[in-house]
Amino acid sequence: MEDTFKHKGLRYKLVNILKTKNIKDEKVLKAIGNVPRHLFMDSGFLDHAYQDKAFPIAADQTISQPYTVAFQSELLQIKSGDKILEIGTGCGYQTAVLLELGAKVYSIERQQELFKKTSKFLPKLGYRAKQLVFGDGYKGLVEEAPFDGVIVTAGAPYVPKPLLSQLKIGGKLIIPVGEDVQIMNMFIRKGQKEFEQEEFGEFRFVPLLEDKN
Numbered sequence: 001m002e003d004t005f006k007h008k009g010l011r012y013k014l015v016n017i018l019k020t021k022n023i024k025d026e027k028v029l030k031a032i033g034n035v036p037r038h039l040f041m042d043s044g045f046l047d048h049a050y051q052d053k054a055f056p057i058a059a060d061q062t063i064s065q066p067y068t069v070a071f072q073s074e075l076l077q078i079k080s081g082d083k084i085l086e087i088g089t090g091c092g093y094q095t096a097v098l099l100e101l102g103a104k105v106y107s108i109e110r111q112q113e114l115f116k117k118t119s120k121f122l123p124k125l126g127y128r129a130k131q132l133v134f135g136d137g138y139k140g141l142v143e144e145a146p147f148d149g150v151i152v153t154a155g156a157p158y159v160p161k162p163l164l165s166q167l168k169i170g171g172k173l174i175i176p177v178g179e180d181v182q183i184m185n186m187f188i189r190k191g192q193k194e195f196e197q198e199e200f201g202e203f204r205f206v207p208l209l210e211d212k213n
């Protein structure tokens with residue numbers, strides 16, 4: 001598990017690519033610059049680790065594209081100590097970026113194999129989430145609610161109600177909504193039943209699966 005000058009140099013280049021794609025938040029850029037993405041992928045894929053692309057990992061899943069991770073993280077506008085719920089832990093790359101941003105992270109994964117692997121792997125790199133949960137993200141994590149932010153890292157066919165109801169007032173849900181292509185949506189909770197909604201362009205994610213445990 002090495003992080004060499006070569007890796008750091010490649011990461012520096014990746015951060016510059018994200019800047020050209022209009023990621024501006026310095027904290028987010030710094031976080032991406034700190035997380036050794038190559039260690040989240042199987043060895044032998046170094047060439048791919050610092051390209052701005054999604055990439056296949058275990059269990060037919062993908063590690064999200066760095067641009068997407070940066071974009072969603074930027075929308076969350078995390079302050080140190082914010083309580084953030086992530087849906088779709090996968091290999092834990094986004095989780096690590098959230099932790100670099102100073103968030104207290106709760107993350108849910110429905111694939112047991114990935115859940116086990118990532119639960120062992122993240123602490124080895126010093127990334128300590130508050131809780132990694134094996135379960136169904138559609139339900140959120142009611143026992144730890146409310147959250148300052150909820151980030152969904154899989155394509156949701158619709159917006160699950162529990163994720164909205166588990167937000168603090170002022171809290172944000174960042175969720176890609178759609179079947180084949182998703183539109184990035186942000187919901188800000190303005191009151192008990194009031195939400196402000198904003199849409200941000202097209203993205204492509206693996207699907208948020210329902211009832212398939």
Ligand code: SAH
Binds near residue numbers: 087091093094206
């Ligand atoms: N956050 C990851 C992206 C993972 S891809 C990263 O940083 O790269 C999306 C993940 O969502 C997959 O691991 C998939 O197994 C998981 N997933 C799909 N449906 C889910 C559900 N209902 N609840 C929780 N996780 C789910």
